[in-house]
Amino acid sequence: MATWSAPGKVFLFGEHAVVYGKPGIAMAIKPRVMVTVRESRYHQKPNSPYIAECFRLMDVKGSVYVRSQLPSSSGLGSSAAVTVATLCAINDEFGLEKNRAEIADLAHQVEMSAQNGRASATDTYVSAFGGMVLVRGNEKRRLLPPQNFSLVIGNTLVSHSTSEMVGKVADLRKHSPDIANPILDSIAAITMRAMYNLDNQKELGSLMNMNHALLDALGVGHPVLSKLVLAARSAGAHGAKTTGAGGGGCMYAICSKSSRNRVAGAIEGCDARAIITTIDTEGARKEKDE
Amino acid sequence: MATWSAPGKVFLFGEHAVVYGKPGIAMAIKPRVMVTVRESRYHQKPNSPYIAECFRLMDVKGSVYVRSQLPSSSGLGSSAAVTVATLCAINDEFGLEKNRAEIADLAHQVEMSAQNGRASATDTYVSAFGGMVLVRGNEKRRLLPPQNFSLVIGNTLVSHSTSEMVGKVADLRKHSPDIANPILDSIAAITMRAMYNLDNQKELGSLMNMNHALLDALGVGHPVLSKLVLAARSAGAHGAKTTGAGGGGCMYAICSKSSRNRVAGAIEGCDARAIITTIDTEGARKEKDE
Numbered sequence: 001m002a003t004w005s006a007p008g009k010v011f012l013f014g015e016h017a018v019v020y021g022k023p024g025i026a027m028a029i030k031p032r033v034m035v036t037v038r039e040s041r042y043h044q045k046p047n048s049p050y051i052a053e054c055f056r057l058m059d060v061k062g063s064v065y066v067r068s069q070l071p072s073s074s075g076l077g078s079s080a081a082v083t084v085a086t087l088c089a090i091n092d093e094f095g096l097e098k099n100r101a102e103i104a105d106l107a108h109q110v111e112m113s114a115q116n117g118r119a120s121a122t123d124t125y126v127s128a129f130g131g132m133v134l135v136r137g138n139e140k141r142r143l144l145p146p147q148n149f150s151l152v153i154g155n156t157l158v159s160h161s162t163s164e165m166v167g168k169v170a171d172l173r174k175h176s177p178d179i180a181n182p183i184l185d186s187i188a189a190i191t192m193r194a195m196y197n198l199d200n201q202k203e204l205g206s207l208m209n210m211n212h213a214l215l216d217a218l219g220v221g222h223p224v225l226s227k228l229v230l231a232a233r234s235a236g237a238h239g240a241k242t243t244g245a246g247g248g249g250c251m252y253a254i255c256s257k258s259s260r261n262r263v264a265g266a267i268e269g270c271d272a273r274a275i276i277t278t279i280d281t282e283g284a285r286k287e288k289d290e
Numbered sequence: 291m292a293t294w295s296a297p298g299k300v301f302l303f304g305e306h307a308v309v310y311g312k313p314g315i316a317m318a319i320k321p322r323v324m325v326t327v328r329e330s331r332y333h334q335k336p337n338s339p340y341i342a343e344c345f346r347l348m349d350v351k352g353s354v355y356v357r358s359q360l361p362s363s364s365g366l367g368s369s370a371a372v373t374v375a376t377l378c379a380i381n382d383e384f385g386l387e388k389n390r391a392e393i394a395d396l397a398h399q400v401e402m403s404a405q406n407g408r409a410s411a412t413d414t415y416v417s418a419f420g421g422m423v424l425v426r427g428n429e430k431r432r433l434l435p436p437q438n439f440s441l442v443i444g445n446t447l448v449s450h451s452t453s454e455m456v457g458k459v460a461d462l463r464k465h466s467p468d469i470a471n472p473i474l475d476s477i478a479a480i481t482m483r484a485m486y487n488l489d490n491q492k493e494l495g496s497l498m499n500m501n502h503a504l505l506d507a508l509g510v511g512h513p514v515l516s517k518l519v520l521a522a523r524s525a526g527a528h529g530a531k532t533t534g535a536g537g538g539g540c541m542y543a544i545c546s547k548s549s550r551n552r553v554a555g556a557i558e559g560c561d562a563r564a565i566i567t568t569i570d571t572e573g574a575r576k577e578k579d580e
Binding site for chain 2: 176178179180182183185186189190193206209210213214216217219221223226227230233234
């Protein structure tokens with residue numbers, strides 16, 4: 001029996017623009033998915049297509065037990081975390097000796113087949129390695145994570161479709177390139193500016209606010225996201241923005257330690273779910289068997 | 291005794307971008323300022339610096355009586371309307387025989403001296419001529435106004451400073467041209483697209499929503515403006531955006547005749563003032579003396 005866990009992620013800057021080769025910054029967050037795998041002669045068919053694909057790809061049979069601190073389908077990378085943790089647990093239980101980079105690659109393959117060939121490698125990479133990552137095209141660069149990086153995530157509980165939102169931006173770009181392309185350029189400039197200001201939370205907050213407005217301009221906003229962003233800002237956050245595909249899902253705010261409870265309260269006051277968290281620097285890790 | 295009136299205006303698209311030579315669309319609205327001028331030997335010093343400047347420039351003496359349907363300092367061009375109506379009434383009372391274009395030029399001169407050399411010629415031009423105008427640099431082009439153009443204006447009652455907001459955008463442009471300039475380019479593309487879609491209110495609404503988000507991205511938003519815009523959209527408006535300098539002041543929504551009361555109600559429900567109005571095609575006009 002082997003138990004492994006892997007963290008979720010938020011996109012800090014540049015989502016949607018990354019689809020067009022622009023830079024983006026993603027970060028692993030503390031909430032994790034824990035997966036226990038036990039070798040068994042009779043393969044118990046898993047409910048999750050991700051887990052089923054992990055067993056198929058690794059060509060082993062066993063039973064699985066999953067516990068998650070991450071809400072699913074909310075843009076926090078829970079499917080990537082499930083996949084990475086399952087692959088690590090299989091790797092350990094069956095003595096397959098894959099390293100972290102191989103696990104990250106395999107996890108991306110699993111997501112590709114479970115999502116019909118459409119999956120970004122960012123979620124699985126960040127979940128496997130932890131920390132903060134600059135993504136551009138196929139290139140990934142690990143960033144030195146800032147100190148005291150307090151994050152409040154607000155989950156709108158509004159379901160959304162990543163592929164629908166990506167399609168919406170693609171449509172705007174096709175029919176109105178003169179409107180959409182400058183917006184993507186501005187987002188790219190904001191992301192690069194953010195990369196050099198990770199330790200300046202006030203500057204980072206104002207860049208977040210701009211990036212949020214530009215996501216709205218691309219048409220991937222949602223009234224509840226706007227509401228949570230406004231609530232977080234008026235509760236004292238340095239900045240607040242949609243994270244991920246938009247049209248629902250989550251937003252996040254950065255704030256000082258002293259104001260994070262107030263920001264979380266403001267979000268909960270809008271009938272949404274708040275998660276106070278910070279950067280996870282470990283990535284996938286072995287847990288004690290229970 | 292002569293009584294003249296002149297209409298207020300809203301900026302439909304492109305505010306702030308016009309400062310940098312990009313196109314903008316402004317429109318005269320029904321609410322008016324009425325000004326009665328009576329020749330008198332003893333000049334009664336007016337309270338308004340605009341009116342005082344009108345008398346000084348025209349070199350006459352008289353008494354003035356002003357009634358306004360426009361809230362002042364809210365970005366609806368009330369000072370331009372006061373100026374245009376006063377000049378027209380002076381022109382009439384004293385038989386000076388200036389035409390409408392001359393009145394518009396004189397009104398701009400009055401605004402320039404009353405505002406220390408900083409005044410756009412758009413407000414006075416639109417108030418003098420009425421209708422809808424495309425502005426770019428010093429060029430002004432009258433547009434064929436659309437039919438059934440129902441507008442709901444929401445006044446946040448939050449005071450704002452146009453010059454402060456213009457300065458904010460200038461700062462962003464100076465320190466972050468790679469972020470600000472693409473946003474201004476995108477606003478310009480939206481304005482041109484709007485000009486060719488004035489009769490397509492759904493398309494116009496979606497362009498308004500994008501332009502609003504880009505104004506937010508430039509940093510001239512305000513939480514109350516966001517609130518009114520969201521309220522108007524969820525009450526069924528085709529689109530809603532800040533009009534004018536931002537940081538307070540007004541927003542407007544376009545909507546069908548059947549939904550305009552609902553949109554106005556949603557705005558009033560946010561403790562703001564709503565004005566249901568439409569395009570004014572007359573500009574300055576002579577009123578019956580009471």
